[in-house]
Amino acid sequence: MSIKKRQKRSALLAYIILAVGAVFMIIPFLWMVLTSFKTYRETVKLPIQWFPAEWNLDNYVEVLKQLDFLRYYRNTILVTATTLIAMTLIASLAAYAFARMEFPGKNVIFALLLVVYMVPPQMTMIPKYMMITKLGWVDTLAGIVVPNIFSVYTMFMLRQFFVSVPKELDEAAKLDGCSFFEIFWRVDLPLIRNGLIAITVLNLLWSWNDLLWPLIATSTDKMRVLSVAIATLNNSDGSQYQLLMAAGVLAVLPMLVIYAICQEYFMDGIMSSGVKG
Amino acid sequence: MKKLSRTKIRKEWIWAYIFIAPMFIGTLIFGLFPIVYSFVLSVTDWNLLSGFGGFVGLKNFVTVFTSKTTLAEIRNTLVYAGVSVPITLILSVFFASLLSKKLKGKRFFRIVYFLPNIIMPAAVAMVWRWLLNTRYGLVNIVLGHLGLPTPSWISDPKFIMISLIIVEVWSGIGYNTIILLAAIQGISAEMYESADLDGASGFQKFWKITLPLVSPSMFFLLTMGLMKAMRAFDMIYMFIGKDAWSTGGPLLEAVRTMVYGIYFNGFTRMDMGMASAESVVLFVMIMIVTGIQFKLQDKWVNYD
Numbered sequence: 001m002s003i004k005k006r007q008k009r010s011a012l013l014a015y016i017i018l019a020v021g022a023v024f025m026i027i028p029f030l031w032m033v034l035t036s037f038k039t040y041r042e043t044v045k046l047p048i049q050w051f052p053a054e055w056n057l058d059n060y061v062e063v064l065k066q067l068d069f070l071r072y073y074r075n076t077i078l079v080t081a082t083t084l085i086a087m088t089l090i091a092s093l094a095a096y097a098f099a100r101m102e103f104p105g106k107n108v109i110f111a112l113l114l115v116v117y118m119v120p121p122q123m124t125m126i127p128k129y130m131m132i133t134k135l136g137w138v139d140t141l142a143g144i145v146v147p148n149i150f151s152v153y154t155m156f157m158l159r160q161f162f163v164s165v166p167k168e169l170d171e172a173a174k175l176d177g178c179s180f181f182e183i184f185w186r187v188d189l190p191l192i193r194n195g196l197i198a199i200t201v202l203n204l205l206w207s208w209n210d211l212l213w214p215l216i217a218t219s220t221d222k223m224r225v226l227s228v229a230i231a232t233l234n235n236s237d238g239s240q241y242q243l244l245m246a247a248g249v250l251a252v253l254p255m256l257v258i259y260a261i262c263q264e265y266f267m268d269g270i271m272s273s274g275v276k277g
Numbered sequence: 278m279k280k281l282s283r284t285k286i287r288k289e290w291i292w293a294y295i296f297i298a299p300m301f302i303g304t305l306i307f308g309l310f311p312i313v314y315s316f317v318l319s320v321t322d323w324n325l326l327s328g329f330g331g332f333v334g335l336k337n338f339v340t341v342f343t344s345k346t347t348l349a350e351i352r353n354t355l356v357y358a359g360v361s362v363p364i365t366l367i368l369s370v371f372f373a374s375l376l377s378k379k380l381k382g383k384r385f386f387r388i389v390y391f392l393p394n395i396i397m398p399a400a401v402a403m404v405w406r407w408l409l410n411t412r413y414g415l416v417n418i419v420l421g422h423l424g425l426p427t428p429s430w431i432s433d434p435k436f437i438m439i440s441l442i443i444v445e446v447w448s449g450i451g452y453n454t455i456i457l458l459a460a461i462q463g464i465s466a467e468m469y470e471s472a473d474l475d476g477a478s479g480f481q482k483f484w485k486i487t488l489p490l491v492s493p494s495m496f497f498l499l500t501m502g503l504m505k506a507m508r509a510f511d512m513i514y515m516f517i518g519k520d521a522w523s524t525g526g527p528l529l530e531a532v533r534t535m536v537y538g539i540y541f542n543g544f545t546r547m548d549m550g551m552a553s554a555e556s557v558v559l560f561v562m563i564m565i566v567t568g569i570q571f572k573l574q575d576k577w578v579n580y581d
Binding site (some may be wrong): 014021026027031042047049063089090091094098105109115116119123124130140152188208209216227230231234252255256259266267270271 | 286288289291292293294296297299300301302303306307308309310311312314315353357359372375378379380385386387388389390391392393395397398399400401402403404405406407408409410412413415418447451452455456459460474479494497498504507510511514515536539541543544548549553556557559560563
């Protein structure tokens with residue numbers, strides 16, 4: 001009886017601590033949303049005014065009027081979509097070859113990719129910038145996307161998934177006369193579907209949110225993405241917080257919606273990233 | 278049999294090379310070549326504004342290790358990573374061990390704790406700048422109500438690093454907690470049951486069972502976390518604001534990190550040689566820190 005009571009009490013304590021933690025995690029978002037509906041006067045009122053007197057979309061309308069937000073959305077979606085498609089295709093093909101096929105030089109090539117993976121991408125941003133300048137890719141989709149689609153990390157993760165698929169299925173398909181590509185495309189790729197989606201949602205998040213490379217690779221509004229737009233806004237209009245917060249909400253809303261829909265895939269992705277390969 | 282498999286093997290080779298060709302060629306061009314090029318650039322005097330000034334040996338490296346600004350960047354990078362990562366890890370172990378209890382709503386907490394990672398860092402920084410605003414920020418208003426001091430979190434050089442570390446910890450807890458929770462849940466219940474029979478307290482179980490058994494995950498998180506924190510940029514770029522990074526000053530000195538310095542040297546001063554030298558130094562530093570991790574792991578990481 002007393003053990004049960006003790007357990008109950010410790011569970012309650014755990015709840016309270018976890019709830020306090022959760023409040024800390026959520027408050028910045030709540031504050032962002034609340035502020036985005038306030039007027040400027042309400043944001044700088046003392047003592048503090050917690051809720052806007054009137055809930056309207058004025059700040060959102062203002063942001064859309066002042067900034068070419070629709071263009072940033074279009075650019076970000078374009079960048080993210082092309083990055084994900086190219087990255088996933090390139091990485092999964094290579095991952096399959098390393099998981100399933102034998103060929104001369106396999107270990108050397110694998111080691112080489114590993115070495116590149118070990119080097120932080122920030123170290124190579126200067127040469128990469130000079131390369132895209134030479135190629136005339138500054139302010140273009142290619143300049144933002146191409147240097148980032150060769151994800152050795154994604155390849156490593158997908159290779160792990162392919163390794164865990166039983167080989168017998170490949171053998172059976174081979175006997176049926178399927179080519180290597182058909183086996184990859186029709187047999188193995190569908191089998192690692194869940195892992196593939198888990199990695200892809202994390203890549204999606206990274207691609208959507210990335211700031212440093214798009215900041216370097218663009219200099220005008222033409223191919224500007226949301227993260228760069230937010231940074232520019234932050235640096236130019238630092239005191240109109242109700243507008244900044246409205247822009248912030250607009251920039252993060254798509255990822256929040258996707259997170260709400262696919263949280264299980266996000267959790268799988270995080271978990272598989274933490275498993276020692 | 279042998280003959281047959283030989284032709285098959287040849288075919289397999291060709292397919293394999295086709296499969297890895299995009300990855301391999303792309304990584305050579307946008308991965309390996311820039312790495313090599315970075316090393317070459319680091320020993321040149323190359324300012325895009327004034328042109329190529331020839332090879333200068335280790336001059337850029339001497340500047341990195343003697344200039345007040347770059348030394349501040351090295352120091353800030355180490356402080357930022359060295360303080361934020363351990364704090365994040367300790368808090369995460371704590372939260373993960375609470376979550377591992379038989380609780381309802383575990384899923385809810387996991388989802389909420391990971392939320393900060395969903396938001397783009399640029400927006401996160403913007404929100405925190407507002408929360409930490411000296412006069413109207415929520416943080417200082419709450420602190421004021423509690424009768425606590427209300428510092429200028431972002432405009433005071435003494436506090437800006439603390440503010441950045443708070444935000445870094447806040448955004449890192451979710452990922453770390455989820456990984457550690459998975460590790461704790463992988464520990465067999467029998468271990469705890471037999472400890473219960475021996476009359477172990479909750480703290481003893483945590484110290485003697487949980488901690489040693491999740492140490493491989495903690496090692497992974499520590500190593501990856503330090504690597505990531507040493508490359509921090511977004512928050513710093515967003516926090517300092519326009520004025521500080523055009524004029525410099527003590528606020529910038531207190532917070533600029535190495536990636537910030539690489540960005541500043543490369544894209545504001547257009548000094549590719551210095552920027553590359555600093556990249557090389559950062560790379561070597563990350564390698565050394567990671568190497569030390571691996572050296573020390575025997576002392577505390579428990580692989581069974």
